[in-house]
Amino acid sequence: GAVVSQHPSRVICKSGTSVKIECRSLDFQATTMFWYRQFPKQSLMLMATSNEGSKATYEQGVEKDKFLINHASLTLSTLTVTSAHPEDSSFYICSVGGMWGAGRSTDTQYFGPGTRLTVL
Amino acid sequence: GDSVTQMEGPVTLSEEAFLTINCTYTATGYPSLFWYVQYPGEGLQLLLKATKADDKGSNKGFEATYRKETTSFHLEKGSVQVSDSAVYFCALHKAAGNKLTFGGGTRVLVKP
Numbered sequence: 746g747a748v749v750s751q752h753p754s755r756v757i758c759k760s761g762t763s764v765k766i767e768c769r770s771l772d773f774q775a776t777t778m779f780w781y782r783q784f785p786k787q788s789l790m791l792m793a794t795s796n797e798g799s800k801a802t803y804e805q806g807v808e809k810d811k812f813l814i815n816h817a818s819l820t821l822s823t824l825t826v827t828s829a830h831p832e833d834s835s836f837y838i839c840s841v842g843g844m845w846g847a848g849r850s851t852d853t854q855y856f857g858p859g860t861r862l863t864v865l
Numbered sequence: 866g867d868s869v870t871q872m873e874g875p876v877t878l879s880e881e882a883f884l885t886i887n888c889t890y891t892a893t894g895y896p897s898l899f900w901y902v903q904y905p906g907e908g909l910q911l912l913l914k915a916t917k918a919d920d921k922g923s924n925k926g927f928e929a930t931y932r933k934e935t936t937s938f939h940l941e942k943g944s945v946q947v948s949d950s951a952v953y954f955c956a957l958h959k960a961a962g963n964k965l966t967f968g969g970g971t972r973v974l975v976k977p
Contacts, residue, residue: 749908751908777963779964779965786970786972787969787970788954788967788968788969788970789909789954789967791964791965794963794964838908838909840909840965842963851960851963852897852914852916852958852960853897853899853911853914853958854911854958854965855911856901856908856909856910856911857908858907858908859906859907859908861906
């Protein structure tokens with residue numbers, strides 16, 4: 746399968762600061778990237794879908810100004826949590842899809858290892 | 866809207882036992898179906914998939930068959946190992962919207 750990395754893997758920050766999380770596709774060009782949030786012992790909640798070169802599409806209830814998504818290239822998407830507060834503490838996971846090339850399926854998403862954000 | 870329902874866990878098994886995790890879905894059209902596995906502290910890994918009715922996905926000893934008549938995609942493994950301890954997610958994908966819809970996840974604990 747495809748290889749997706751996230752950086753950092755863990756981050757602890759003070760309330761009110763902003764945190765940037767990077768998601769990289771290492772071995773292919775991803776036209777679409779997805780950002781999910783996962784609370785302890787719960788399923789994944791889709792936050793937004795980003796397409797390279799265009800604005801992200803946010804799911805209902807997700808604050809666009811708080812969770813800034815940039816997908817400037819086919820290999821990199823970033824999620825910035827602005828003015829983070831303790832309730833933003835969570836496990837954030839990105840995935841990539843919409844790929845092309847031999848053996849790649851457009852219906853399959855490949856996930857990064859996740860970033861655990863703790864806001865004090 | 867589309868939805869996926871999985872059996873609630875945790876499921877606790879002894880090593881070499883038979884594992885079944887039930888998954889049913891509600892969706893219009895013809896979704897693709899997936900099982901993902903999440904090990905502690907990690908992201909999701911694709912375990913297997915099926916794209917049309919009666920397809921069987923298989924990987925690492927796990928199998929699941931796309932049953933359109935019962936709208937199900939149950940995951941099975943004949944002999945589990947301690948290393949299979951993880952959370953398993955059933956999901957569906959439809960081309961329209963290009964989104965994955967996840968079930969709630971089932972935690973599996975395999976004891977030696």
